[in-house]
Amino acid sequence: MTPPVVGKQALEGHGRDLLVRIVAVACADRELPQLADELAGLVVRSAEALAFCDVYVLDDAGRAVEGPGEPVPLGDGDVGWAAAHGRSRPHADGRGVAVPVHSDGAVIAVLDVRSAGPCADADAALVTALGELFAPVLCSARRLRTAREREHAAERFAERAVEAQEAERTRLSREIHDGIAQRLASLGFHLSAAERALPEHHPEALAQIMLARELCDLASAETRAAIGGLRPPVLDDLGLSAALSTLARDAGAALDVTVTVAGELEAALPDHVQTALYRIAQEAVGNCLKHARASCLDLLLEHDRDRVRLRVADDGAGFPAGQPGARSDSYGLRGMAERAELLGGRVVVTSRPGAGTAVEAVVPIPVLSRPRAPGRARPGTSARP
Template sequence: MTGAGPLELLAGRGTDLLVRVVAAACSARELPRMAEELAGLVVRSARALTFCDVYVLAEDERVLEWKGPPVPLGEGDVGWVAAHGRPRRHPDGRGAAVPVHSEGTVIAVIDVRSAGAPPPEDLELVTALAGLFAPVLCSCRRLRTAREREHSAERFAERAVQAQEAERSRLSREIHDGIAQRLASLGFHLSAAERAMPEHHPEGLAQIMMARRLCELAAAETRAAIGGLRPPVLDDLGLSAALATLAREAGDGPGPSGPLDVTVTVEGELEDALPDHVQTALYRIAQEAVGNCLRHAQATCVDLLLEHSHDRVRLKVRDDGIGFPVRDVLGQGGRGSRPDSYGLRGMRERAELLGGRVAVTSRPSAGTTVEAVIPIPGRHRGGVSPS
């Protein structure tokens, strides 16, 4: 050993080496790409080293990860160095494994090889680089852990929503195949009884007619319950057609300000159909937004835009109504407690459960826009924010 410190040793190899180390540390690469970049930096900086791999300790601290199969702690030269925290030369004398320490713990191992016995100055260089690599790899490990936990939380939320929608679908089918069919049969028999009732029994006829009306009301409520659990149009036609049906029904209804003109635009295409729970969430958000237009906005036209991109879906509902002060309804933090804020909060909660966002923009006399952005499962990387 020369006795020089790591920085002095590296500076002796030229300032460009320190520049390359800093450039690697400041890059946006994540594990395992960062480990491969650092391994290449070792080979390029040494005089006689021909090969290098950087093994990084996994979160469970039981194996070391690299581009090949994981190496269990304590197994082989690399595993031994990780377990004992000391460098170790390979038995053939043509390389060594050097630990990377962070706060007294081995977080990685640099494994180098050469054609013959590696020069002492190259091993000193590797040891010096290990000291500089430590904070870089430590940050990468923390970032990876944070993202894995974030993705795990997203997957849990997705599974929870999927389970909820599956249960809703099951209940919808049971009601449709059970109660709804019995009500239809009951209505048929009541109609038959009404036709068969002699005219000289007006009281009996009135009772049957009342029973028919009650049966029709119960059937309508059952259909509404089925639609509330799982809109049948989603299963039959998909999201785009479901939105078109929603628009047509909203336009046919008696709006407080006269007829409501609702248009639907679909942009972009997807390689695969959206998962059912994502379609349901987007449909429910659109349903709530259009319902708010009918109940509160006094709008004459509403535009629905469904936009597909590679990794996310955007739904925008915009009206020309009277608008409202968003802060007054939702509050400063967007979590209002007023009764008229429940629908807006529900839209946000649906999107957030799927890792998405809902933005509401409005002001008096300027209309309202509701914009939901939801990532497509399996393609989502990073945060989502409406733009």
């Protein structure tokens, strides 16, 4: 590793401009590998005769360095050797050098530079000095990368969990449709046949058959409702906004319902997020119909850049939220909270007697689904102007 005095000498003549550019890159909204590309471009522009620079960053497992192309295992080639041994390694043709970047005594990255002719000692020293300046920037980038990967893993877990729940709901819906619903339909057919076959002088038996027929029809209607509740086809076919509108229409016979959708990010919402929000709305509307004695119900779906908010509010009887035995402790409300928490969000229930109830769910939009800024060309791989 170049002694500090050599590093300072190598930076002489570049003035504050180089430091300002390094700070600008460090403060920019960049993540790996874009940040590495920006730093590579700084190396090329700052040197006298370097044509190319690639920045390789140690992966989280500490077994390879990642840069352009495939990861390089520690010990492989000039870059892997420099990463494994913590010392610079000149290229065999003398036209470049792989320079390790250290932080807290460990290698965290490698700057691999190349020139059209023999690599000048001054440029090699400059690269080493720049590596020392880059070290804290690359450390922060590695931590951010780790955090992002963990966030992505949590998102994938949430997606799989919701998918598993919905798959089970779909299975139950299919079994109910093919089993109980078909048997109830058959039972209704046989009750109708028995009613027609019964002699007229058995009024009591006829009354019992008619009562059984009514119960069979009621059970069939409840079964159809259960099938629709387990997996609403409109959610798959038309998306969350249309599903909420359908939910509102179904409740509209008993309530004055309005649905408001704000924002234009629904196309970016993953299916498992839309499903979870629909389930929360479904539970909230169901609670309103069962308990609130409300006349009006408002549904709001609001998309923002990094979150989506669902609010279901009624003007019903309300309840003393937070007190033992109150509806805020019910299984349904706990289920809504758990659905939101699984996605990294939250559910807040606001209510008091005589003032109605509002259920608000706020869920972050997964990182992988957020719009990203257009990518930039890799300056580190371009010829020096």
